Each structure stands twice: as structure tokens, then as C-alpha cells.
Amino acid sequence: MTSFIVNGSPVETANAADTPLLWVLREHLKLTGTKFGCGKGLCGACTVHIDGEAVHSCLMPVSAVEGKEVTTIEGLSANANHPLQVAWVENQVPQCGYCQSGQIMKAAALLKQNKNPSRKEIVQFMDGNICRCGTYLRIISAIEQVAAEES
Amino acid sequence: MNGQKRTTTSLVDNPINRRTFVKTTVGLSFAVSFGGVLTACGDAPTANINSNIWVTIGSDNTIEIVCPATEMGQGSMTALPVILCEELDADWSTVNIVPVTRHDEAYGNPDFGGQLYTAGQASVESYFPIMRRAGAQARRVLLTMAAEYWSVPITELATENSLVLHRESGRSISYGELAANGNIPDPLPEVTEADFKPRDEYRIIGKVTNRLDIPEKVDGSAVFGIDIQLPDMHYGMVIRSPVEGSRPEQVTPSHADLEGIIAVELLDYGVGIVGISIDAVFEARKRIEVSWSDAGVAATRSSTKTLHEYQQIANDHSLTGSIWYERGDVKAALQESEQLIEAEYQTDYAYHAQMEPINATALVNEAGDAAEIWVSTQTQTLTVYAAAKALGTSNDKIIVHPTYIGGGFGRRTHMQYVEDAVLLSRATGMPVKVIWTREDDVKNGLFRPASAHQIRAGLDGDGHIHAWHHRIATPSVLEYFKPRRWENAGGIDVISMKSADNSNYDLPNMLAEHLITERHARIVPYRGIGAGYTKFVIESFVDEIALARKIDPLDMRIELSRNSPRMQTVLNEVAQLCDWRQPREETALGLCVTGYGETVAAGVAEVSLDKSRGTIRVHNFWAVIDPGLVIDPVNTEAQMQGAVIFGVSHTLKERITITDGIVDQSNFHDYPVLRMSEVPEVHVKVLSTDNPPSGVGETGVPLAAAAVANGVAALAGIRLRHLPLTPDRVLAALESKRAGQDA
Numbered sequence: 001m002t003s004f005i006v007n008g009s010p011v012e013t014a015n016a017a018d019t020p021l022l023w024v025l026r027e028h029l030k031l032t033g034t035k036f037g038c039g040k041g042l043c044g045a046c047t048v049h050i051d052g053e054a055v056h057s058c059l060m061p062v063s064a065v066e067g068k069e070v071t072t073i074e075g076l077s078a079n080a081n082h083p084l085q086v087a088w089v090e091n092q093v094p095q096c097g098y099c100q101s102g103q104i105m106k107a108a109a110l111l112k113q114n115k116n117p118s119r120k121e122i123v124q125f126m127d128g129n130i131c132r133c134g135t136y137l138r139i140i141s142a143i144e145q146v147a148a149e150e151s
Numbered sequence: 152m153n154g155q156k157r158t159t160t161s162l163v164d165n166p167i168n169r170r171t172f173v174k175t176t177v178g179l180s181f182a183v184s185f186g187g188v189l190t191a192c193g194d195a196p197t198a199n200i201n202s203n204i205w206v207t208i209g210s211d212n213t214i215e216i217v218c219p220a221t222e223m224g225q226g227s228m229t230a231l232p233v234i235l236c237e238e239l240d241a242d243w244s245t246v247n248i249v250p251v252t253r254h255d256e257a258y259g260n261p262d263f264g265g266q267l268y269t270a271g272q273a274s275v276e277s278y279f280p281i282m283r284r285a286g287a288q289a290r291r292v293l294l295t296m297a298a299e300y301w302s303v304p305i306t307e308l309a310t311e312n313s314l315v316l317h318r319e320s321g322r323s324i325s326y327g328e329l330a331a332n333g334n335i336p337d338p339l340p341e342v343t344e345a346d347f348k349p350r351d352e353y354r355i356i357g358k359v360t361n362r363l364d365i366p367e368k369v370d371g372s373a374v375f376g377i378d379i380q381l382p383d384m385h386y387g388m389v390i391r392s393p394v395e396g397s398r399p400e401q402v403t404p405s406h407a408d409l410e411g412i413i414a415v416e417l418l419d420y421g422v423g424i425v426g427i428s429i430d431a432v433f434e435a436r437k438r439i440e441v442s443w444s445d446a447g448v449a450a451t452r453s454s455t456k457t458l459h460e461y462q463q464i465a466n467d468h469s470l471t472g473s474i475w476y477e478r479g480d481v482k483a484a485l486q487e488s489e490q491l492i493e494a495e496y497q498t499d500y501a502y503h504a505q506m507e508p509i510n511a512t513a514l515v516n517e518a519g520d521a522a523e524i525w526v527s528t529q530t531q532t533l534t535v536y537a538a539a540k541a542l543g544t545s546n547d548k549i550i551v552h553p554t555y556i557g558g559g560f561g562r563r564t565h566m567q568y569v570e571d572a573v574l575l576s577r578a579t580g581m582p583v584k585v586i587w588t589r590e591d592d593v594k595n596g597l598f599r600p601a602s603a604h605q606i607r608a609g610l611d612g613d614g615h616i617h618a619w620h621h622r623i624a625t626p627s628v629l630e631y632f633k634p635r636r637w638e639n640a641g642g643i644d645v646i647s648m649k650s651a652d653n654s655n656y657d658l659p660n661m662l663a664e665h666l667i668t669e670r671h672a673r674i675v676p677y678r679g680i681g682a683g684y685t686k687f688v689i690e691s692f693v694d695e696i697a698l699a700r701k702i703d704p705l706d707m708r709i710e711l712s713r714n715s716p717r718m719q720t721v722l723n724e725v726a727q728l729c730d731w732r733q734p735r736e737e738t739a740l741g742l743c744v745t746g747y748g749e750t751v752a753a754g755v756a757e758v759s760l761d762k763s764r765g766t767i768r769v770h771n772f773w774a775v776i777d778p779g780l781v782i783d784p785v786n787t788e789a790q791m792q793g794a795v796i797f798g799v800s801h802t803l804k805e806r807i808t809i810t811d812g813i814v815d816q817s818n819f820h821d822y823p824v825l826r827m828s829e830v831p832e833v834h835v836k837v838l839s840t841d842n843p844p845s846g847v848g849e850t851g852v853p854l855a856a857a858a859v860a861n862g863v864a865a866l867a868g869i870r871l872r873h874l875p876l877t878p879d880r881v882l883a884a885l886e887s888k889r890a891g892q893d894a
Binding site for chain 2: 015016019023026027028030031032033034035036037038039040042043045072073074076077080085088089092093094095096097098099100101104123124126127128129130131132133134135136137138139140
């Protein structure tokens with residue numbers, strides 16, 4: 001039994017200790033905004049926040065989040081109004097959209113620790129998140145826009 | 152954020168549901184067949200509503216438009232309804248989208264033989280005429296109804312944003328009110344070409360229309376196939392045979408010995424596992440052992456050997472291929488030529504690497520002869536066929552709920568995973584979501600085929616290309632993935648040979664031949680299909696000829712495009728954008744053009760080279776596209792950016808190899824795709840021209856490879872003739888250049 005907080009609400013799961021957090025979120029808690037992409041921490045589609053830090057939920061055993069706060073794309077903002085989500089729409093970033101939850105969660109973690117990242121810092125931080133549709137340039141623009149607005 | 156979305160209402164082939172659909176909509180439905188025959192119907196169910204309703208106007212002024220294409224990131228879910236909405240002169244903010252959930256030729260793509268099939272950047276090009284006509288017909292009926300309602304001549308009426316206006320009296324009535332209260336005219340008025348809106352009156356086509364799917368894709372609410380949740384849903388995986396064609400013979404342990412597992416099922420091609428949770432299935436998978444039948448010759452396949460064989464076939468002129476394109480007399484012309492230039496090119500297998508792993512969810516009825524399927528699919532039609540075939544039932548017993556697709560790129564045109572889901576649901580009586588891991592997908596991937604080319608050009612005394620002979624040795628993709636279509640294709644395979652015809656170049660004697668080779672891997676369409684390699688070869692070779700003639704590659708292409716003003720325009724535009732004549736210090740430029748359907752485009756890559764590591768970097772890419780009438784300029788730009796990045800990715804990195812019949816790669820660590828730190832700046836100019844609209848989703852892919860290779864040739868004097876342009880190949884080319892200089 002693992003107890004933790006997801007998007008502000010306490011949850012308990014009976015999954016085996018080594019079950020990846022990804023599958024607990026997606027298939028047990030039905031929070032399907034967090035995506036399965038590679039299962040090996042190679043693509044970033046499964047990115048969530050644990051106590052504010054971006055992590056690959058596909059590699060994180062559920063037992064490791066005991067007592068911690070997990071935030072998924074569903075809990076990033078009240079009404080999809082996080083500045084990054086707004087900028088994502090304004091910049092028409094997503095194409096297929098599958099990687100975008102992970103991209104947004106990763107970018108949100110970046111801006112939390114660095115309000116005004118340089119382009120180089122953005123690219124360095126975001127490099128673990130693959131977008132096969134090739135929306136990278138629009139992702140950079142959206143992050144830069146938010147950074148400029150916030151600082 | 153707007154509230155527009157896909158409706159949950161769907162067009163199903165159950166007559167009760169159909170009536171419900173029409174009735175709950177309360178309003179007017181318009182059905183227009185491809186012949187242009189219109190039917191309209193009020194809220195009472197009538198026999199008139201067969202299958203081809205395109206638009207329904209609700210009494211509350213909402214508008215439902217059917218979108219036959221599936222949305223996989225290309226924007227068709229917005230672009231197609233925009234076309235209808237424009238001609239209807241309706242308020243775009245009230246439009247909702249209805250997907251098609253069965254195989255229905257009424258909505259099928261006429262360019263895919265009436266199949267519901269989203270691929271080949273064909274949706275806008277193929278559906279523009281019907282969407283436009285459906286909108287115009289519906290508008291005409293509303294005008295006729297308003298004329299009768301007010302007793303005024305129809306010529307005094309105008310429309311705007313879902314209103315019919317009578318300016319003389321200052322009256323207006325909404326489409327919804329007319330739908331609720333007007334009389335449907337009998338007979339229905341028909342429109343002609345002259346009734347369509349002139350382009351200069353467009354209010355949404357050509358303007359920025361924010362894509363309807365985007366809001367759902369930033370808050371996690373967009374539902375992809377893999378996200379489906381059903382009551383009592385179970386989870387399935389299939390351990391697939393490591394080599395194509397081998398079958399499971401023995402499997403241990405049985406499901407009774409595996410916690411949370413309700414079935415371990417022997418299938419023809421693998422072992423299906425069904426469990427109560429995804430984690431149970433993962434756990435069971437670790438413990439299950441399978442012995443496989445001998446795969447025979449398939450277990451001896453090696454991609455290196457395959458490509459070597461293909462090259463021998465390409466070079467062996469005693470073998471003639473299927474003629475893809477022929478003009479003049481190439482053999483005679485080659486003999487007359489003053490100078491002959493010849494080269495061999497090769498391209499490796501490539502994998503789609505779509506971000507959403509393969510999956511499908513099925514619920515088969517107790518009798519085992521009907522199913523509902525929730526799936527990311529590029530084709531409702533082939534999904535229905537695959538499920539019906541697996542169950543031995545008829546097509547009308549299958550309902551498909553197409554979801555958003557987490558990347559298509561051709562991968563979701565082949566339906567093994569639908570077969571998995573229906574077989575495992577039938578075996579267990581449960582709704583089953585089957586998920587392939589990334590490793591399952593790479594190891595059992597369906598690839599862009601490997602290809603080997605021999606290409607020869609004969610130049611006349613003035614250096615002009617007099618003869619062009621391109622021999623392409625590669626299997627037929629159609630033969631494997633659409634055998635029924637192949638039977639009637641006369642040996643012509645558009646998937647394998649796309650864009651080998653050089654349709655934008657003036658080549659007096661030309662022959663493109665398809666040497667149809669034996670298939671040594673599973674192959675399906677891949678974004679850009681054959682053009683991904685044919686354009687690499689053709690446009691690299693054009694630069695080889697330009698070098699031999701000592702003329703500028705841009706000038707050479709302008710000359711070759713003398714009969715294609717559209718191509719000349721994009722060439723001149725891209726040259727201006729990148730400042731083509733300006734020499735660079737550490738970098739060089741390479742050029743490539745492509746036609747794709749009716750679309751034309753030109754691209755320039757600016758590259759640099761790390762000569763010690765053999766790594767190529769693409770710093771900038773300029774692209775100019777003319778897709779005729781542009782439906783949405785922002786999405787067109789985004790599609791080009793994405794497709795160019797996809798193209799640069801397959802150019803530099805992507806390579807599937809096969810040893811002893813087994814795919815060597817398994818995940819993104821050994822099948823890397825372009826990451827953010829590696830992408831070029833992509834500068835796109837979109838030209839909207841007087842031509843009919845054509846596609847934009849794939850054109851950028853074939854632009855990339857030759858532009859990069861030509862840039863490297865300009866920079867370092869080496870010609871890279873094997874795709875992808877990996878560091879080992881770059882280093883080998885540098886070494887052979889050095890050896891040549893030393894000799």
C-alpha cells in the first residue's frame with residue numbers, strides 16, 4: 001500500500017511496490033494525460049512533477065512516492081490556464097499532441113527554477129523530451145514567450 | 152479557450168442510433184453525394200437519410216459537420232470542416248465535429264478507392280470539392296427557405312455568419328430558426344460551380360483558424376486510443392514471434408499459475424496474455440517462456456545482404472522493371488549522349504517512431520460475430536476489414552470509434568493490432584485493451600523499405616540532360632500491406648515509387664523503373680512514402696550533374712523546371728530567403744525541390760561538418776511551399792516545420808538493421824530521432840496560389856535528405872550516397888576522398 005498526494009488529493013494504491021508510477025496514474029487512477037512513450041526514460045512523454053521536480057514516471061516505482069506530492073498535467077492548473085498552456089495554444093504548438101503533456105510539465109518545472117531561461121538553457125533542459133511531429137521550434141517560442149511575460 | 156470540440160454523437164450503422172442522432176439534433180440535415188445530389192431532412196426520421204449526411208443545423212444554431220479524416224496532428228479535423236463552413240457562410244464558433252465510425256463509402260476518400268483512409272497528405276486535396284459543394288448546397292436551401300418565409304425574391308437575400316439577411320427591410324433570421332421553422336423546398340435547389348464563393352470573399356479559409364484539437368492537447372484531456380477506459384476492461388499484450396513467420400509451439404506456465412492473468416492464448420503469430428491490470432500483464436510477461444517454430448529462410452535475413460542483393464538487381468540490365476514513368480526513348484538517347492554520368496545510391500529501412508505506442512481496445516459480443524473497437528487508426532475502413540476478417544464476420548458488424556492519433560506517419564495503416572484486440576476480447580469475453588511496448592513495435596516494426604538505385608544521365612553537347620534512367624530496386628509495399636489493391640495495380644506501386652517521375656523537370660527522354668525485389672522485412676507506408684528516398688537520389692544526382700557541368704545547382708534547377716512556373720517560383724523564393732549566392736565561411740548550402748501531388752516546394756539546408764567525428768549539423772533550413780489555395784497558413788507553416796524536422800531526422804540518424812531475421816534496434820536509445828538540441832531553425836514561406844488546394848503534411852520530408860547531402864558536398868567535396876548520412880559513412884567518404892587525393 002502506497003499513500004501519496006495526486007493533484008492535491010490524497011490517494012492510496014494497492015499496487016506492488018515496483019509498479020511504475022506511470023501505470024498507477026494512467027490505468028488505476030485514470031489520469032491518462034500522462035503518456036506512455038518508451039518505458040525507459042528515453043522520451044519524456046511520461047513527465048510528471050514529484051514535489052515540484054520533473055521526473056519520468058515510467059521509471060519511478062510507486063513506492064518511491066510514498067508521502068510525496070505528484071502533479072500531473074490534469075493538476076497543473078485549475079482551468080488549463082497555466083501560462084504555458086495558454087502560450088501553447090497561442091503558438092499552436094501541438095500537432096498529434098501525444099508528447100505535449102510531458103513537454104508542458106517539463107517546461108513548467110524549468111520555469112519554476114529559472115524564471116527567465118536563455119534559449120540555450122531551454123534547449124538543454126528540454127532535450128530529453130522527444131516530439132516526433134517536430135514541434136520543437138514552437139515549444140521554444142512558447143516557453144520564451146512565457147519567460148518574457150513573467151520576468 | 153473556445154468550447155468547440157468533437158461531438159460524442161457519432162454516425163453509427165445501427166438504425167436506432169441513426170434515428171436518435173437525427174432526432175436529438177432537431178434541425179436540418181444535409182446529405183450530399185459525390186455526384187452532387189442533395190437531400191435534406193427535417194427532424195422527423197425519414198428514409199431519405201441514408202448514409203451521407205455532411206452537415207446538420209440545429210434549431211439552437213449549432214452546426215455539426217462530419218469529418219471523414221482522422222486527426223493525427225496534420226489538422227484535417229479543422230481544415231475539412233472549415234471548407235464546408237466557409238461555403239455555408241456559417242458561424243465557425245458554433246461548429247462541432249462528428250467523426251465517422253464505420254466503413255462507409257459515402258464518406259470514403261475518392262482518391263483511395265472510397266476507403267476511409269487518412270494518409271498521403273490527401274485529405275484536403277481529395278475532400279475539398281465535396282465539402283465545398285455540401286456547404287454551398289446547404290446554404291442554397293436555407294436561402295430558398297428564407298425567401299419563402301419572408302415572401303421575398305431570393306436575389307434580395309444574403310448570408311453572413313449563420314444568418315440570412317434581407318438588407319432592404321433590415322430583417323435577419325438565423326440558420327437555426329430556419330431549420331426549426333422553415334419548409335424544406337421540394338424539389339431541392341441545386342448549385343453550380345458559379346454559385347461557389349469567390350476566393351476574395353472567404354472569411355475563414357486562408358485566415359488563421361486555431362485548430363480545434365489543440366485546447367484538449369494542452370490539458371491532458373485529449374483521448375488517444377491508448378487512453379480508452381471501459382467498464383471491466385482487461386489488458387492484453389502479445390509476445391510476438393522474434394522472426395516473421397514463426398509460430399508459438401509451447402508456452403509455459405499456464406494462466407492459472409500467473410497472478411491476475413485470465414488467459415494465455417496461442418495465436419498464429421504470437422502468445423496473447425490477458426490480465427486484470429497492466430501491471431499483472433507486465434509481470435506475467437517476464438515469466439512466460441515460449442518455444443517457436445523454425446522460421447526457415449526468414450531467420451537468415453540480414454539487411455546488409457539484402458541491400459547488396461537489391462543493388463545487384465538495380466545494376467543488372469538484363470532485368471527489366473515495372474515502368475513507373477517513361478517519356479521518349481531513353482536507351483537510344485543514352486547512346487547518343489556526349490557524356491554519361493552514373494551513380495549508385497542506397498537507403499536503409501526506416502521506422503516511424505510515432506510517439507503513441509501501438510494499441511487497440513476491442514469489445515466482442517458473446518456470439519463472437521460483432522465488435523466495437525476504440526483505436527488510433529488512419530483508416531476506419533481497414534480497421535473494419537481486419538476485425539471482420541479476424542472474427543469471420545461481415546463488415547457491418549464492426550463499429551470503430553476513432554480517437555486522436557498519437558502520430559500516424561503511415562504506421563497506423565496496417566492493422567495487426569486490431570486483430571490482437573478482437574482475438575483476445577473474443578477469447579476472454581472481456582473488453583481488452585492491447586498495448587504494444589515500444590520494444591514490441593520496433594522489433595516487429597513495419598518499415599519504409601530499403602532501396603538500391605542505379606541512376607544514369609546522358610548529357611548532350613551543350614551539357615543539357617538528354618536522357619535520364621533511374622532503376623529502383625525495392626520491394627512492393629502495396630503487395631505486402633494491401634494485397635487486394637496490388638492484384639489490380641498492374642505492377643504500379645505508388646508507395647514504393649512516389650516522385651520518381653520528375654514531373655516538374657523537363658527531361659526529353661526519361662525512364663523510371665521499379666525492379667520489384669523480394670521482401671525481406673515487413674513494410675508499410677512511411678511519411679513521404681517513396682519520395683523519402685527517390686527525392687534523395689534524384690536531387691543529389693542533379694547536384695552531381697551540376698558539378699560535372701560546373702554550373703550552379705540553383706541555375707540548373709531553374710533550367711530543368713522551364714515548363715513548371717510554380718516550381719521556378721518556389722526556387723526563386725527560397726534562393727532569396729536564404730541568400731543563396733552569398734558564400735558562407737564555416738557552412739554551406741544545399742538545395743532540393745520536390746513535387747508531392749499537386750504541391751510544389753523547394754528547400755535549402757545550411758550545414759556544417761565535424762570532420763573528426765563525421766557528424767553533420769543542420770543549422771538552418773529554408774523552405775517555400777506552394778500548395779495552391781492555403782486553408783490555414785499557420786498550420787501549413789507548422790506542418791512544413793515538422794515535416795522538415797522529420798526529414799532531417801531520417802536523413803541524419805534513422806536506420807533499422809536486421810540480423811538473422813531479427814531487428815537489431817529496440818527503443819529510442821538505439822533508434823534515435825532528432826531532439827531539440829539538434830533541430831535546425833526552419834524558416835517557412837507559404838505561397839497561396841490560384842491553384843486548387845493540395846496537401847501540406849508530407850512535402851517537407853522529401854525536401855530534407857538531398858538538401859543536406861548537397862550541402863555536405865558543397866562544404867567538404869564528398870558525395871554521400873547512402874541514407875541515412877551517419878558519421879561512419881561521412882568518415883568513410885572523407886577517408887576515400889583523402890585516399891583519392893593521395894593517389
